[in-house]
Amino acid sequence: MSAVAEALRALDAALRAAGARWYLFGAQAALIHGSSRLTADIDATVAWDDASATGPLLAALRDQGLVERPAGPEFTARTRVVPLLHARTAVEVDLVLGGPGLEELFLRRAKEHDVEGVRIPVATAEDLVAMKILGGRAKDLDDVRALLAANAGALDLAHVRGVLGELESALDRRDLLPALDAALADVARQ
Numbered sequence: 001m002s003a004v005a006e007a008l009r010a011l012d013a014a015l016r017a018a019g020a021r022w023y024l025f026g027a028q029a030a031l032i033h034g035s036s037r038l039t040a041d042i043d044a045t046v047a048w049d050d051a052s053a054t055g056p057l058l059a060a061l062r063d064q065g066l067v068e069r070p071a072g073p074e075f076t077a078r079t080r081v082v083p084l085l086h087a088r089t090a091v092e093v094d095l096v097l098g099g100p101g102l103e104e105l106f107l108r109r110a111k112e113h114d115v116e117g118v119r120i121p122v123a124t125a126e127d128l129v130a131m132k133i134l135g136g137r138a139k140d141l142d143d144v145r146a147l148l149a150a151n152a153g154a155l156d157l158a159h160v161r162g163v164l165g166e167l168e169s170a171l172d173r174r175d176l177l178p179a180l181d182a183a184l185a186d187v188a189r190q
Contacts, residue, residue: 001116002116003040003086003089004028004040004089005115005116005118006086006088006089006091007066008115008118008120009118010065010066010088011044011061011066011086011095012118014063014066015046015057015060017060018056018057018061020046020047020048020057021046021047022044022045022046022107023044023045023107023110023123024042024120024123025044025045025122025131026041026094027043027139028043029043029123030146030147033122033128033150033151034125034147034150035147035150037139037142037143037146041091042091042093044094044095045096045098046095046096046098047098047103047104048097054082054097058082061082061095065086065087066085066086067087068082069083069084069085069092070083080098080099081094081096081097082096083095102163102166102167105127105163106123106124106127106131107121110122110123110124110127125147125154126155126157126160126163127163128143128147129144129147129148129155129160133164133176133180134167134176141179144179144180144183145187148183148184148187149187157180157184161180164176164177165177
């Protein structure tokens, strides 16, 4: 079993023990949906409303060998991210404490996938495209193009456009839908 699969197994066991629902997103999820960028870290979102009451969650994570990386409770309260390290494999995990809104939608839509015998909930390809366009980094946009190419004809682009439109309205931005159109044009030219 790879180090990533072993860390995912520990993360899944910890979050189930804490009674929390979760999903994988980021580069590992993009790989599952056809992206080719390699990465050794894990990004996940857990349904956890109160960022100041993470004691039971952290205890369950520690029981499975996931320890906090130095950042402190102030960082988690401000960012809603718990930086972790799976001690046995040294795989880094960024665990986002999800709240209401889009993260709930992504959680409801997540589908289970098998990763080396570990069944884990993974954000849909459509939701990953929206998340990565919002991220906007060069590597995120590379992932968007790879996801669009790998899932050509199978993606619900109306859903992606709807999510991006909501984000543009909520964040007073006008660059997300054009970024999707640019990525689609890039893929069409390949």
